Structures are given as C-alpha cells and as structure tokens.
Amino acid sequence: MIDASKGMDVPLPSVLLVDDEPNILGALNRTLRREGYRLLTASDGNQALALMQNEPIDLVVSDERMPGMDGAELFGHIQQHWPDCRRLMLTGHADLSSTIRAINEGHVYRYIAKPWNDDELRLTIRQALDHQQAERERRRLEALTQEQNRELTSLNAYLEERVRARTGELQQLADMLELAQSELKHSYVTATQVFSTLINQRLPSQLQTNTQVRDLIKAFAQTHQCDDELTHSLLMAASLYNLGKMTWSDRLLATPSDALTNVDRETYRCYPVTGEGLLMSLDHLEETARIIRHHHERWNGSGYPDRLKGEQIPYGARLLGLAVDFIELQRGMVLQRRLPRDDALKLLRKLGGRIYDPELCEAFVTLCIEQAPDLGVDGKVVKSLDTRHLEPGMVLVRDLHSESGMLLLHEGKQLTRDLIERLIRFEETEDTHYVLWVKLPDDDAE
Incomplete structure (x- = not known):
C-alpha cells in the first residue's frame, strides 16, 4: 500500500486505486503522482473496504473485474456506507450486465476504458473531485443557511417576545398617561366650575x-x-x-x-x-x-x-x-x-x-x-312642539295665549291626554295652530 502524500501539511484529496494487477496499480500511480493527490492502493475489494474503514477517501478508481468481489459489488458497498465518495470504473470488457449493475447499485460517476488516455484520466478525476468539492460546499452552505435560519427564527421569536413585552409596557404607560390626562382635565373642569360659581357670586x-x-x-x-x-x-x-x-x-x-x-x-x-x-x-x-x-x-x-x-x-x-x-x-x-x-x-x-x-x-x-x-329647567330638556306631538306628563314652561291674547294655559301646567285633546279641538274650532314650550317627563329627559 502506498501513501504518496505522507508528511504534507495541507490535506489533499484522497484517491484510492483498486486493481488485482500490480502493473495496473503502478501505471495508475505514475499517471497521478504529480496531480497533488494523496494516493492509496488496494489489490481487491475487501482490502479496499477495510482501508476505507480507517481512512477518509474522496474518490475510488476500481477495476471492473476482480477475483472475489468485482467492481460493481465494491461500489455498491461504497454507495451504501460512503455515498459522498466518487467512483470511477476501469473496464476493458463490454459486459452490459456488469455495467448496468454498477450504475444501479454503485452509482458510478464515470467509466474509463482500458487502456486509458493519461490526460483523459487525469481530467476525469479532476472533474470528479471538483464536482465533489462543489457538492460538499453546496451542502455546507445549505447547512449553514439552515442553521442561520434557525438562529434567525429563534432571534425573531425573541424579538417578537421583546416587542410584545415592550408594547405591553408602552400600553401601560399610555394608559397611565391617559388616566393622568383625564384627571388633569377633570381638575380643570372642577376649577372652571369653581371659577364660574365665584363669578356668579360677584x-x-x-x-x-x-x-x-x-x-x-x-x-x-x-x-x-x-x-x-x-x-x-x-x-x-x-x-x-x-x-x-x-x-x-x-x-x-x-x-x-x-x-x-x-x-x-x-x-x-x-x-x-x-x-x-x-x-x-x-x-x-x-x-x-x-x-x-x-x-x-x-x-x-x-x-x-x-x-x-x-x-x-x-x-x-x-x-x-x-x-x-x-x-x-x-x-x-x-x-x-x-x-x-x-x-x-x-x-x-x-x-x-x-x-x-x-x-x-x-x-x-x-x-x-x-x-x-x-x-331648560333643572337640567331637563325643553322643546317646541305642536299639539299633535304633545305627550301626557309634559309640563308647560311658558304661558300659552290665544291669538286674541287670552291666557289658555299657564306656565307649570302638566299636560294630560284629555287636556291635549281639548287643545286640538280648540285649534280646529278657531282654525288656528298653537306651538307649546314643554319640559319633557323625567324618563324622556336627555
């Protein structure tokens, strides 16, 4: 097993190369050693899975056909346990069933045919890692956004509670001020009544x-x-x-x-x-x-x-x-x-x-x-009414005279139903119309 990046301070992308043929692993190492990756190798699927239990792996390049566990099965395990790891399949065969299984179970990022083109291989791995990094950054930003949203939600709830509390305090203050204002106005009204009484005394x-x-x-x-x-x-x-x-x-x-x-x-x-x-x-x-x-x-x-x-x-x-x-x-x-x-x-x-x-x-x-x-008398309302609108219980506040000057009813007279009817008949007889100033009964006073 080779770790080409051992001793470097800056974490590098980890690439695991899996193939049962040592010469293929050696060729892959030579192709990728100048790319700035941390390269690890495994000779079969079981060894690769054991290595991944202890090492963070960003990308796996595996041969399709290997003894025991083939590439499709290996990628199925990786998809189940390390779904973030990118997977590239090396294949020299046109086995359609293996290809379909690798796609369905292993979610292969891309196939690379043997023999490979070194530049194409390097570009494909670079793109896969860039895509992985972009996806990780997207998830990081999404998680950050969700966390910030939670914090904002919590802050908004706190602020809303503070606003409600402050609003309640302000309402209490406003109520107190309104009460004070009302009491002050009442004091002025009381003082005015006192002044008015003093004026009347003078x-x-x-x-x-x-x-x-x-x-x-x-x-x-x-x-x-x-x-x-x-x-x-x-x-x-x-x-x-x-x-x-x-x-x-x-x-x-x-x-x-x-x-x-x-x-x-x-x-x-x-x-x-x-x-x-x-x-x-x-x-x-x-x-x-x-x-x-x-x-x-x-x-x-x-x-x-x-x-x-x-x-x-x-x-x-x-x-x-x-x-x-x-x-x-x-x-x-x-x-x-x-x-x-x-x-x-x-x-x-x-x-x-x-x-x-x-x-x-x-x-x-x-x-x-x-x-x-x-x-008005004693705070009661006085109205001017014709005889048709008079009600029993009303009291005259002004003498009522006929057109000839004769006194018909004197001030203070309380009207009855019979008296109202006689007034109406008198109007009809004299062909005239009377308006009376009356004080309303107590239960009608405004």
Whole structure:
C-alpha cells in the first residue's frame, strides 16, 4: 500500500486505486503522482473496504473485474456506507450486465476504458473531485443557511417576545398617561366650575348668564356633532367668558352696554382680553382663552378687540358670541330694555351676515326654536312642539295665549291626554295652530 502524500501539511484529496494487477496499480500511480493527490492502493475489494474503514477517501478508481468481489459489488458497498465518495470504473470488457449493475447499485460517476488516455484520466478525476468539492460546499452552505435560519427564527421569536413585552409596557404607560390626562382635565373642569360659581357670586342674580350660555353651547355641539376638543373648549369658555368682568364696579356691571359712556365703553371692551390673560398660563385652556378673547368680534369686522372679519374669527368664538348675545339681550345687558325671547331670536337672524356668521346664526336660531335649551329647567330638556306631538306628563314652561291674547294655559301646567285633546279641538274650532314650550317627563329627559 502506498501513501504518496505522507508528511504534507495541507490535506489533499484522497484517491484510492483498486486493481488485482500490480502493473495496473503502478501505471495508475505514475499517471497521478504529480496531480497533488494523496494516493492509496488496494489489490481487491475487501482490502479496499477495510482501508476505507480507517481512512477518509474522496474518490475510488476500481477495476471492473476482480477475483472475489468485482467492481460493481465494491461500489455498491461504497454507495451504501460512503455515498459522498466518487467512483470511477476501469473496464476493458463490454459486459452490459456488469455495467448496468454498477450504475444501479454503485452509482458510478464515470467509466474509463482500458487502456486509458493519461490526460483523459487525469481530467476525469479532476472533474470528479471538483464536482465533489462543489457538492460538499453546496451542502455546507445549505447547512449553514439552515442553521442561520434557525438562529434567525429563534432571534425573531425573541424579538417578537421583546416587542410584545415592550408594547405591553408602552400600553401601560399610555394608559397611565391617559388616566393622568383625564384627571388633569377633570381638575380643570372642577376649577372652571369653581371659577364660574365665584363669578356668579360677584354678579347680581339677573346677570348670572353662564348656565344658560353653557346649555346652549352644549345643545348646539351635540346637535351638530362638534368634535370633543372643540366641545370641551367651548363649554369651558361658556363657563368663564365673563371672568374679565370681575374687576368692574357694581355700577358698570349693571349698565347695559349700549348705555355706557365712552370711558366705560373702553373698560367694557377690555374684558375679553382680561379674561384671556387670566387663563393663558393654563396650558389646557389655551383654546378656551382664544375663544373668550374673540367672542365679541363681528362678521363685518366691526367687533373687538382685534377687528377680525369673517372666517378670521375662530369658529368657537363665533358660536359663543351668538349664545352670549342671545341670553344677554333677554337679560337687558345689551340694550336698555329686555327683549322677549322671540324678539331676541328675530334680532339675531336679522343681524346674520353683518354681526354674525350667517350660516352659523341660522343654525343657532333653528336650534333655539326647535329645542330651546336655554329654557331648560333643572337640567331637563325643553322643546317646541305642536299639539299633535304633545305627550301626557309634559309640563308647560311658558304661558300659552290665544291669538286674541287670552291666557289658555299657564306656565307649570302638566299636560294630560284629555287636556291635549281639548287643545286640538280648540285649534280646529278657531282654525288656528298653537306651538307649546314643554319640559319633557323625567324618563324622556336627555
């Protein structure tokens, strides 16, 4: 047995030559000794298999016909135990059955006929080993890829778990912040209610308008589906809009705005700015402060303090201005006489397009006519209904007079089915039509 590469440091491809004829083995050794292989030899199949038990073999070159175990049987054993080893068959016979058996059982890489061409033999072995090396590299890379995929899968699972854990932490933090924000907003609402109460303590009872203004704003926001932030700012502004009046004298507080002297008028016109200034330091009331500052601006630009015109006026300020003027007209705080509710609504509608946003004014007047939130009593809804839509249990909140001025029903009267039917018959007899302002029963209150 010859080991031509013994003593070399770099592992070389191991090639096992198997033939029962020593001269053939010698010829093969001479042909391949300069190719840089580690050459080993065996004289039969059994010796070759014993050698392969102890030596790593990359390629076997075997004669087809040998005593005992022929080449096809040898290659069958090699295929079973060392499938990665490449196999080349040397044959000098045209035995078709042996050829088929070697192909089926031994998976022969290639046949080489005797006598062989040295260059062809060297090229064939080189190609076989190159193919083997490429296949090994493919398997190595495939195994590496699978291992990396397993690692990536494991890493992804770890990252997903970390993301879930972090997401849970962030959600907890967000919930805590939302709770803190909610508590802070609640604190501002509570403080606003306190301020509103203090304002009312300062004002005569007939000049305490905050509650009615707030009811109007709330009803309008609900009916027209204003967003939550705007609604919140508007309700705060409705509660605090006259905060700037707290520095006024009792005389100025009781004087209608159209009866003010020039000096008093300048003081009067400063109260929206004063109110804004008192709220500006509170971060969550910035929009509220802006609404209060501009609620006396006018659609035609004649208002104050900044003479804004048209849509330059913040939407919330336009709405607050309508609600404030509507209530204060009825309280005698604008003109030197109190306007009846219906007359105040007519005046608002008349001034739409000059003093008020025309579209907003029309929507506001319609709300007041159909729902009358400013007439609410003890938090209950008041509506304007004709006799056909009345229900037993409703309570009148305004006296009902006939067209001749005769009192038909007084404020506070609770309607019954019989009373409603008599009203309908009276309408038919008089050929007229009545609209009643009623408070809804407790179980229908919104």
